[in-house]
Amino acid sequence: xxxxxxxxxxxxxxxxxxxxxxxxxxxxxxxxxxxxxxxxxxxxxxxxxxxxxxxxxxxxxxxxxxxxxxxxxxxxxxxxxxxxxxxxxxxxxxxxxxxxxxxxxxxxxxxxxxxxxxxxxxxxxxxxxxxxxxxxxxxxxxxxxxxxxxxxxxxxxxxxxxxxxxxxxxxxxxxxxxxxxxxxxxxxxxxxxxxxxxxxxxxxxxxxxxxxxxxxxxxxxxxxxxxxxxxxxxxxxxxxxxxxxxxxxxxxxxxxxxxxxxxxxxxxxxxxxxxxxxxxxxxxxxxxxxxxxxxxxxxxxxxxxxxxxxxxxxxxxxxxxxxxxxxxxxxxxxxxxxxxxxxxxxxxxxxxxxxxxxxxxxxxxxxxxxxxxxxxxxxxxxxxxxxxxxxxxxxxxxxxxxxxxxxxxxxxxxxx
Amino acid sequence: xxxxxxxxxxxxxxxxxxxxxxxxxxxxxxxxxxxxxxxxxxxxxxxxxxxxxxxxxxxxxxxxxxxxxxxxxxxxxxxxxxxxxxxxxxxxxxx
Ligand SMILES: Cc1cc2nc3c(=O)[nH]c(=O)nc-3n(C[C@H](O)[C@H](O)[C@H](O)COP(=O)(O)OP(=O)(O)OC[C@H]3O[C@@H](n4cnc5c(N)ncnc54)[C@H](O)[C@@H]3O)c2cc1C
Numbered sequence: 001x002x003x004x005x006x007x008x009x010x011x012x013x014x015x016x017x018x019x020x021x022x023x024x025x026x027x028x029x030x031x032x033x034x035x036x037x038x039x040x041x042x043x044x045x046x047x048x049x050x051x052x053x054x055x056x057x058x059x060x061x062x063x064x065x066x067x068x069x070x071x072x073x074x075x076x077x078x079x080x081x082x083x084x085x086x087x088x089x090x091x092x093x094x095x096x097x098x099x100x101x102x103x104x105x106x107x108x109x110x111x112x113x114x115x116x117x118x119x120x121x122x123x124x125x126x127x128x129x130x131x132x133x134x135x136x137x138x139x140x141x142x143x144x145x146x147x148x149x150x151x152x153x154x155x156x157x158x159x160x161x162x163x164x165x166x167x168x169x170x171x172x173x174x175x176x177x178x179x180x181x182x183x184x185x186x187x188x189x190x191x192x193x194x195x196x197x198x199x200x201x202x203x204x205x206x207x208x209x210x211x212x213x214x215x216x217x218x219x220x221x222x223x224x225x226x227x228x229x230x231x232x233x234x235x236x237x238x239x240x241x242x243x244x245x246x247x248x249x250x251x252x253x254x255x256x257x258x259x260x261x262x263x264x265x266x267x268x269x270x271x272x273x274x275x276x277x278x279x280x281x282x283x284x285x286x287x288x289x290x291x292x293x294x295x296x297x298x299x300x301x302x303x304x305x306x307x308x309x310x311x312x313x314x315x316x317x318x319x320x321x322x323x324x325x326x327x328x329x330x331x332x333x334x335x336x337x338x339x340x341x342x343x344x345x346x347x348x349x350x351x352x353x354x355x356x357x358x359x360x361x362x363x364x365x366x367x368x369x370x371x372x373x374x375x376x377x378x379x380x381x382x383x384x385x386x387x388x389x390x391x392x393x394x395x396x397x398x399x400x401x402x403x404x405x406x407x408x409x410x411x412x413x414x415x416x
Numbered sequence: 417x418x419x420x421x422x423x424x425x426x427x428x429x430x431x432x433x434x435x436x437x438x439x440x441x442x443x444x445x446x447x448x449x450x451x452x453x454x455x456x457x458x459x460x461x462x463x464x465x466x467x468x469x470x471x472x473x474x475x476x477x478x479x480x481x482x483x484x485x486x487x488x489x490x491x492x493x494x495x496x497x498x499x500x501x502x503x504x505x506x507x508x509x510x511x
Contacts (some may be wrong), residue, residue, distance in 0.1 A: 180496075323450055345439060349497070351447035351489055367485055369444070369492025383492030387484050395484055398457075402485065405456040413449060416448035 005212060026051040027120040027340045030109050032099045032278055034061060037125030037310030037325035039414045042092050044333030045123070050340065053089060053117055055109065057098040061415065064183065065322050066407050067152040068210075071160045072193035074360060080152055082415035090416075102282040104303045123298075124284065124291075125310040125325065126276025127151075127183050131289070134272040136247040145250040146267040150182060162266045163197055169204040170265035172256045176211045177244045177272040180290065182311050182320045185366065187270055189356035192222065195233035196359050205413060208262055209236045210255065211243040217319070218356060218386050221364040229359055245269065252275050275312035282306060290314045291328035295372035297335035297345050298328060307332050316377035318370050324352045347372060349380070355403030363399030442500035444493055463509030469502035 026049055031042045034056030042054040061082045069075035084094045095117075101110035102122065109117045130148055132139045138146070147162070149155040163172065172194055176187040191209045198205045216222075226234050237243040242259030248269060255262045255269070274280075274289025284291045284300040291308040292301040295316065300306045309332045310325035318324045327350045335345035353367045368384035370377045387399060454460045461469060475481035476490035477498065493501065 003449050210497070326450050327447040330441075334446070335439055347443065349444035349447075349492065351444060351450070351492070353451065353485060353489070365485060367488040369442075369489060380492040383488060383490075385488050399484065401457050402451075405458060409453040409456045409458075410450055413453070 013399060028053070028118060029121050029123060029336060029340075029412045030055060030117050030119040031123045031125065032109065033085070033125035033127060033276065033310070034058075034094070035127050035310065035325065036063075036322040036410070036414055037089060037329045038123065039084075039125075040326045040329035041123050041333050042087060043090060043414075044330050045336060046092050047091060048333060048337040050337065050362065053093045053095060054084075055095050055097060055099045055111065055117070055121075056084065057096065059084070059096050061150040062156075062406075063322070063411060064129060064150075064152045064186075065410075067149065067156045068186065068193050068332060069188045070152075070156050071149065071163065071190065072197050073160065073164075074193065074357075076194060077157060080156070082411060084415070086416040099278050100281070102278070102306070104282070104305060107305060115330040119178065120340060121305055121307065122282075123307045123309065123329075123332060123336065124276075124279055124282065124312060125329065126278045126312050128273040128311045128320075129276050131272045131274055134177075135245055138251065138269055138271055140246050142248060142250040142269075145253070146248060146255075146264075146269045148270050149268060150186075150270050150273070156181060157267055159266070163194060166202065166205065168202045171205065171263070171266040172198070172207040172266045172268070173262050174207060174209050175255060175267070175269045176209065176213070176216075176243075177270055178239075178244075180320065181270070181273050183354075184319045184321075185222075185354055185356045187211075188216060188222045189358070190268070191229070192225065192356070192358040195226070195230040198233045199230060203232070205265075206232070207234050208264075209234060209243075209259060210245055210262070211236070211238050212245070213243075214238045214240050217354075218364055218366050220389050221386055222356075222358065224389055225358040225362065227362070229362070256375075275308075279312045281355060284308050284383070285312075286314075288314070295375065297339065297348055298332035299335075307336060314376075316370070317368065317379045318377050319349065319354065319368075320350055321352055321354050322410065323354060323406075324350070326414065327351055335396045350377065353406070355399060355406060357400055357403055358396075361400050362393075362396045363401070363403045364396070365399050365402070441504050443497060445501045445504045448501070448505065460509075461505050462478060466506035467500045467506055470499055473498040473502060 028051045029045050031038045031054045046052045063080045086153045097111040147155045149157040149159040173313045242257045247256045253264045275285045293313045298307045309328040311320040331348040338345040350370045356366045364387045369380040451458045452461045476486040
């Protein structure tokens with residue numbers, strides 16, 4: 001019997017025992033996805049007195065924030081892995097299985113083995129799926145040669161090994177998709193840290209950054225840092241200069257654009273993305289592949305009773321970040337608690353802060369404050385923005401420290 | 417007008433322990449814990465005196481207390497909102 005099945009049976013048994021008491025017990029909320037969004041939501045809903053079931057397919061979560069540091073050998077992979085014991089200890093029913101079906105009419109979630117869980121409200125935080133139909137030649141098999149490393153785990157380690165093994169004087173090609181995608185500054189942090197490895201260990205090697213956009217998050221900060229730190233390492237090709245990848249040939253390690261053909265020693269291809277598959281199954285994703293939501297409650301605009309948070313949601317001006325997913329989860333949980341108690345949910349404000357490491361001891365950040373306006377989450381005028389461009393090195397050091405402390409704090413709070 | 421559903425809901429929700437409205441954090445306050453914790457460079461803020469938190473937020477907002485990150489965030493909150501956040505955070509972490 002595999003562990004998933006054992007966990008399921010255990011969860012089923014405890015449910016059966018608890019059933020008589022549950023007949024008039026707390027309303028039931030099922031949360032699908034135990035990442036930054038879902039695990040936070042499960043904790044907040046549980047603290048609010050609800051009967052919470054967290055459905056997460058993997059027994060261990062591998063965090064994406066700081067995974068670029070793993071690729072550059074600056075952080076051990078072990079520091080990215082988190083178990084769910086902390087959530088179970090807090091009293092949350094954690095079921096390790098894939099949710100495969102949602103019957104919004106009957107208010108029931110079906111798992112891969114056919115088990116069903118009833119709910120009064122359902123929270124979806126399934127993260128992203130990579131679109132393996134978007135770039136000709138780039139399918140799941142291609143990702144084994146040209147890693148995306150945009151879901152942390154084996155892919156992260158594969159890219160780390162490839163960079164390590166790359167010959168001196170070699171070429172890394174890093175391809176970035178158009179908006180929207182998970183972690184807007186993430187590809188540029190990755191480019192920076194790979195450049196750091198090249199500069200310190202393979203000084204004749206270079207990185208070609210192919211971008212399907214002309215502007216990007218923290219652009220002035222990244223580009224001024226690159227001009228100082230990595231002038232020999234990074235060659236940036238924006239959309240206007242032919243940065244959009246039109247096809248790849250993984251066997252030949254060729255990356256094509258409409259303008260040129262690049263022969264890579266290492267090719268990291270981050271393809272376009274969409275909401276995790278279960279969101280499509282549930283009918284909460286629109287034709288864009290992402291999920292429209294009410295900005296006060298995160299309730300789906302397409303299927304009542306279902307709430308979508310984190311990367312899968314269309315959260316207006318809020319970027320797809322772990323910080324956002326965590327903040328959204330708390331607001332969504334408060335709204336679900338209010339709705340189940342017949343109270344009107346309060347109009348929220350949310351914060352996001354994203355740090356990027358450009359080099360060891362060199363951090364930069366972007367922050368924002370958001371509120372519901374015109375039916376979406378919009379920037380609060382006059383707030384937010386990026387770190388000062390002409391800051392002294394001491395501020396960069398401080399922000400690198402903040403980045404590391406943020407990661408420790410948030411992961412302890414979520415998985416704890 | 418809102419009274420009836422609220423009373424009904426309280427009757428329904430009361431016995432099962434769904435958190436009361438009084439414990440709800442004011443807008444924005446729940447985001448703070450993303451960074452502020454014991455032992456972190458940003459420092460813990462739960463349970464600090466209300467006046468201290470409110471003064472810090474006011475100083476970040478006006479720019480008299482320079483800080484790269486909090487300066488950008490505090491400008492997103494009015495004085496009344498900042499006061500409410502300060503009062504809420506001061507109540508947290510206390511017995
Ligand atoms: C390289 C990189 C660097 C990043 N750096 C930062 C950073 O510095 N700061 C920051 O704030 N953010 C960062 N991010 C972004 C961050 O990782 C995501 O925004 C965040 O993980 C989103 O949380 P989520 O809950 O929406 O999804 P996830 O964290 O992806 O969680 C989704 C979970 O749902 C589970 N799941 C999906 N479908 C099912 C199903 N059907 N049944 C059961 N379980 C299911 C998955 O297994 C997964 O555990 C980075 C991302 C990358 C790629």
